[in-house]
Amino acid sequence: MTEPAPHAASRVALITGAAGGLGGAVAARFADAGWRTALQGRTGHLPRLASDFPNALVVAADLLDPEATADAVAQVLERWGRLDALVHLVGGFAMGSALDLTAEGLEDQLDVNLRTAVNAVQAVLPAMLERGSGSVITVASRAAVHGGARMPAYAASKAALVAYARSLRAEVEPSGVAVSVLVPMGTIDTAANRSAMPDADPARWLDAAELADAAVFLAGRGPRGRVPYLEVHPSL
Numbered sequence: 001m002t003e004p005a006p007h008a009a010s011r012v013a014l015i016t017g018a019a020g021g022l023g024g025a026v027a028a029r030f031a032d033a034g035w036r037t038a039l040q041g042r043t044g045h046l047p048r049l050a051s052d053f054p055n056a057l058v059v060a061a062d063l064l065d066p067e068a069t070a071d072a073v074a075q076v077l078e079r080w081g082r083l084d085a086l087v088h089l090v091g092g093f094a095m096g097s098a099l100d101l102t103a104e105g106l107e108d109q110l111d112v113n114l115r116t117a118v119n120a121v122q123a124v125l126p127a128m129l130e131r132g133s134g135s136v137i138t139v140a141s142r143a144a145v146h147g148g149a150r151m152p153a154y155a156a157s158k159a160a161l162v163a164y165a166r167s168l169r170a171e172v173e174p175s176g177v178a179v180s181v182l183v184p185m186g187t188i189d190t191a192a193n194r195s196a197m198p199d200a201d202p203a204r205w206l207d208a209a210e211l212a213d214a215a216v217f218l219a220g221r222g223p224r225g226r227v228p229y230l231e232v233h234p235s236l
């Protein structure tokens, strides 16, 4: 059976890291807001993503592989003919003292938090620049702004991501492509965090749905109302 043609006005968001703790809320909120969604995951997560979001296009890619990343973006463009937003949720957290940080440990954090973003951006930008519109959203962290004990590589890699996004914005926004950094200023209430910190009080954490709303808000800004940097805080 042929899929019905998409409504011409439907915007398309590619959400990377969609199988992660924040991914489900972001995928759901974009769909609720009328966006078509393409959900990137790694192979093992694809059946769950497809079953949780039957209307989404699910694409597989390791974002450390530029060719696989470009191929995933090509699938989105082939399916829907446009790509309006990249919501780059892929990231990773590692703890350890600054004294014990190894070259590999530093590289791993730069890979997952910066290099995946670079690859995703390079894959989506040509189509966005060609249309003269689009939105790139990256997700930083409180540590990128304030640092944090026993997380030097994580903090440095997220700070690098912020600097990368600001530089990207300076380069591409005059051509119509917006770039925003979403900054969760605390722990997000995810299943993984609940299981890793059973004694903590999740009421003091950020609500994933609120962050997802913030991502939808960022993706919808027009050229005369850009929001390049948005901190979202939990209750004091």
Ligand SMILES: NC(=O)c1ccc[n+]([C@@H]2O[C@H](COP(=O)([O-])OP(=O)(O)OC[C@H]3O[C@@H](n4cnc5c(N)ncnc54)[C@H](OP(=O)(O)O)[C@@H]3O)[C@@H](O)[C@H]2O)c1
Pocket: 016, 017, 018, 019, 020, 021, 022, 023, 041, 042, 045, 061, 062, 063, 064, 088, 089, 090, 091, 092, 093, 112, 116, 139, 140, 141, 142, 184, 186, 187, 188, 189, 190, 192, 193
């Ligand atoms: N959770 C928090 O408390 C918190 C706080 C502040 C900021 N953040 C940031 O918010 C974002 C979302 O957080 P989250 O809790 O949803 O993270 P998460 O649960 O760890 O999800 C991250 C996702 O990235 C994927 N990923 C990692 N490396 C990849 C690669 N090379 N190629 C493709 N996918 C890859 C992971 O896939 P696999 O499952 O296959 O590994 C996972 O699905 C991240 O950028 C994170 O750093 C999170």
